[in-house]
Amino acid sequence: MTVLLLTHRACLDHDMGDEHPECPDRLRAVLRALEAEEFMMLHRDQAPRATREQLCLIHPESHVDAILAVRPEGDARVALDADTVMCAGSAEAALRAAGAGIAAVDAVCRGEVLRAFCAVRPPGHHAEPDAPMGFCLFSNAAIAARHAQVAHGLARVAVADFDVHHGNGTQAAFWDKPGLFLASSHQMPLYPGTGAAAERGRFNNIANGPLHPGANGAAFRAVWEDDLLPALAAFDPELLIISAGFDAHAADPLAQCRLREVDYTWITTELCHLAQAGSARGRVVSMLEGGYDLTALAASSAAHVRALMEA
Numbered sequence: 001m002t003v004l005l006l007t008h009r010a011c012l013d014h015d016m017g018d019e020h021p022e023c024p025d026r027l028r029a030v031l032r033a034l035e036a037e038e039f040m041m042l043h044r045d046q047a048p049r050a051t052r053e054q055l056c057l058i059h060p061e062s063h064v065d066a067i068l069a070v071r072p073e074g075d076a077r078v079a080l081d082a083d084t085v086m087c088a089g090s091a092e093a094a095l096r097a098a099g100a101g102i103a104a105v106d107a108v109c110r111g112e113v114l115r116a117f118c119a120v121r122p123p124g125h126h127a128e129p130d131a132p133m134g135f136c137l138f139s140n141a142a143i144a145a146r147h148a149q150v151a152h153g154l155a156r157v158a159v160a161d162f163d164v165h166h167g168n169g170t171q172a173a174f175w176d177k178p179g180l181f182l183a184s185s186h187q188m189p190l191y192p193g194t195g196a197a198a199e200r201g202r203f204n205n206i207a208n209g210p211l212h213p214g215a216n217g218a219a220f221r222a223v224w225e226d227d228l229l230p231a232l233a234a235f236d237p238e239l240l241i242i243s244a245g246f247d248a249h250a251a252d253p254l255a256q257c258r259l260r261e262v263d264y265t266w267i268t269t270e271l272c273h274l275a276q277a278g279s280a281r282g283r284v285v286s287m288l289e290g291g292y293d294l295t296a297l298a299a300s301s302a303a304h305v306r307a308l309m310e311a
């Protein structure tokens with residue numbers, strides 16, 4: 001199976017400070033893992049910049065303009081909140097990260113490839129329509145989903161989010177849009193505090209599967225098998241987008257779940273099969289979100305991409 005790998009060097013130039021867990025070495029670790037011989041068949045391309053119009057599919061112009069106006073010089077940094085910082089290279093990285101999702105959607109919707117993985121940062125799923133948040137500047141996956149609707153005429157697009165943190169930004173963007181569906185597993189209690197099962201969206205288009213701290217692979221598989229995969233299948237998306245965060249791994253320092261690489265192989269395979277069986281006709285776009293233990297992140301993203309190639 002030909003899988004498209006989109007990335008851009010500019011995503012390494014977003015640096016929030018020496019002690020920040022969302023660091024350029026994360027992306028270096030992922031890309032180094034994907035240099036292994038088994039990944040030589042990946043079709044590799046550079047992520048374009050998202051346009052202002054594309055960012056405005058989810059964000060108001062005021063948010064887009066405010067983020068893009070933050071261009072500190074030299075080594076200066078600007079803190080947007082307690083966790084989210086911009087440096088000289090951040091705006092360009094954010095444009096490439098959002099642009100990767102858009103280019104991936106274009107490639108799968110044109111039939112050039114069936115699946116794509118966007119190895120980019122900053123991540124996106126905490127960025128609310130009108131506010132940056134939680135290491136995220138633009139809501140990359142939500143923008144890609146809306147782009148699939150607007151540019152390719154898809155009626156139903158779903159995001160499956162298995163990052164250990166709840167994708168509050170994607171949820172906020174999708175809440176009152178019946179053609180967009182979010183299925184998310186995440187640890188609760190944990191940042192950002194949203195994601196209870198009772199949060200279902202205005203059109204029953206949100207499915208949240210909270211996991212207890214300490215949840216292992218069996219608990220993770222149970223919430224997807226029992227609740228989230230059936231909900232996704234019932235929605236029957238014409239394109240499936242994955243918010244692929246690997247911070248539910250047992251080694252991750254930011255949360256207490258206990259997943260292993262094999263669990264990421266499993267969920268990726270299940271999601272690919274779900275897309276294959278329904279109206280998505282196999283179309284899957286995956287976007288990197290979190291994952292903060294560099295060794296676990298590299299091994300888990302390799303397992304994820306391997307499954308995208310083999311499922």
Ligand SMILES: [Zn+2]
Binds near residue numbers: 165247
């Ligand atoms: Zn996360």
